[in-house]
Amino acid sequence: MRITEVRVHQLSAKLKERFGWSLNWAQERHATLVEVLTDAGITGWGDGDFGGDKLIANPQLVIGRSPFAVEAIFDELRSPGGKQQRVGSPAAAGLDVALWDIIGKALGEPVWRxxxxxxxxxxxxxxxxxxxxxxxxxxxxxxxxxxxxxxxxxxxxxxxxxxxxxxxxxxxxxxxxxxxxxxxxxxxxxxxxxxxxxxxxxxxxxxxxxxxxxxxxxxxxxxxxxxxxxxxxxxxxxxxxxxxxxxxxxxxxxxxxxxxxxxxxxxxxxxxxxxxxxxxxxxxxxxxxxxxxxxxxxxxxxxxxxxxxxxxxxxxxxxxxxxxxxxxxxxxxxxxxxxxxxxxxxxxVPDKPGLGITVLPEAVESFRKNLIVIC
Ligand SMILES: [Mg+2]
CATH class of the missing domain: 3.20.20.120 (Enolase-like C-terminal domain)
Structure with a gap:
């Protein structure tokens, strides 16, 4: 099984009623959903970052690789300069979750297992x-x-x-x-x-x-x-x-x-x-x-x-x-x-394979303000 495509759905939505905290007031909400497609027909989803400019400039870090390389992909995307740079920056965390979702679905096991x-x-x-x-x-x-x-x-x-x-x-x-x-x-x-x-x-x-x-x-x-x-x-x-x-x-x-x-x-x-x-x-x-x-x-x-x-x-x-x-x-x-x-x-805690939930692509699209496709 190989990764064929990463789709990054950037969502936003206005609030009916604003709310505030010590730093600011929120008028709208934002989120990033990362969808990872494979040649086996299995799709994974995660909520978070996708690897940013580094992945856009170097799609081979993910595209064409096995989802089971999740830990290697996480480390290669997270730590470009080893200990000399800010360690752990910027994490491809949403992508990482999507890969675990794929692995669970492929094995028929919930992610917790x-x-x-x-x-x-x-x-x-x-x-x-x-x-x-x-x-x-x-x-x-x-x-x-x-x-x-x-x-x-x-x-x-x-x-x-x-x-x-x-x-x-x-x-x-x-x-x-x-x-x-x-x-x-x-x-x-x-x-x-x-x-x-x-x-x-x-x-x-x-x-x-x-x-x-x-x-x-x-x-x-x-x-x-x-x-x-x-x-x-x-x-x-x-x-x-x-x-x-x-x-x-x-x-x-x-x-x-x-x-x-x-x-x-x-x-x-x-x-x-x-x-x-x-x-x-x-x-x-x-x-x-x-x-x-x-x-x-x-x-x-x-x-x-x-x-x-x-x-x-x-x-x-x-x-x-x-x-x-x-x-x-x-x-x-x-x-x-x-x-x-x-x-x-x-x-x-869901018990079905992968994350055990069904993401609704039409709903995602209805809140989507930007789409980034890496393939
Ligand atoms: Mg807090």
Whole structure:
């Protein structure tokens, strides 16, 4: 079996209602779906990058090769200059996922079986929502939204902060008071602060029993993160913008954060599998970041099925994935099988060959703003 063509579908869609966080306001959503075709008639899909200019200039790095060369292709596309350049840049992560999808379909096996040991067939999600909207009062609006997610069956919710320490304390208090102590609450400030400000804010947030604080600082403020780990008793999380090798060198080996949050968009399933093993060896939790289409969510379900628990304790912190519930016109429209929580609040891991989902080409085309074909 040989790869004959790569099609990169760049999607975008306007939102009905804008939402904001510490960096910006979103008026529209974007995503990239990578479709890989073979001479065996098997097609694979992934959500993420495709190798960019390097692949366009050197199509022979993929075209004509066996999909089973997935790991070689990942390394050749990711690391053009070895250690002399920024290691791990730019990952062909969506392409990588599509190759794993093809391999699974060719072998008649779900992707999780190819990645490692299956630890679970249902994965605990946490609900990502709780952005800023055009509410008259932010704290009241967020508290009401949190109650809606709780009523829909979510036991773990993440909210945005990063609006200045005083506002952050006010909104977290309002949400915690609304949902009560039994619902898990995490916060994400998208690199809003410096270490001094975050050290002060962390002490103020300690009473709210937060599951974690995500990206208090810029992703490369390694010294700052090391300071924060000693400054307050809230687990630190991060890593969503970084590539596999950067994460290993700067986050996993020094145990910079408590919870590593790589995104399949940047690490693919090949990088994800490496991170699974290294975080486990380094006693770190691994919770994949997820911001894309249902293809990405399903890819992360296969990955999360194979992530070992951080301890063997009966009450070990759960392995989970991020489940984005903000407005996205194409997120679920591009696949035939809806991805949603069951009555137990968990997401089922697909059991069919490959990723185990059906991408709908007409739906993809309806949201497509640009198509790149490599053959
Ligand atoms: Mg985040």
């Amino acid at each position: 190819l990645l490692g040991k299956q630890y679970r067939d249902r994965v605990q999600p946490y609900c990502t929502a709780m952005y800023r909207k055009d509410w008259p009062d932010l704290a009241t609006g967020l508290a009401a939204e949190a109650m809606e997610w709780k009523a829909r069956g979510y036991s773990l919710i993440k909210m945005k902060i990063g609006y200045g320490p005083e506002v952050d304390v006010e909104v977290v208090r309002a949400v915690r008071n609304a949902i009560g102590p039994e619902t898990g609450l995490a916060v994400d400030s998208n690199c809003a602060y410096d270490a001094g400000t975050a050290a002060r804010l962390g002490k103020l947030l300690e009473p709210f029993a937060l599951l974690w604080w995500e990206e208090p600082l810029l992703a490369n403020d390694y010294t700052g993160y090391a300071r924060l780990r000693e400054a307050f008793a809230i687990p630190l999380a991060g890593g969503e913008t970084m590539f596999t090798d950067e994460l290993i060198q700067h986050y996993v080996q020094p145990r910079l954060v408590d919870i590593l949050q790589p995104d399949i968009e940047h690490v693919g399933l090949t990088g994800g599998r490496r991170l699974t093993y290294l975080t486990w060896l380094n006693h770190m939790r691994l919770i994949p970041h997820n911001w894309g289409t249902a293809v990405r969510t399903v890819s992360e379900l296969h990955w999360a099925a194979t992530i070992p628990p951080v301890s063997e304790g009966l009450y070990a912190p759960p392995v989970m994935i991020e489940f984005d519930r903000t407005e996205s016109p194409f997120r679920d429209a591009v696949v035939a099988e809806p991805v949603d929580i069951g009555r137990d609040g968990k997401l089922p």
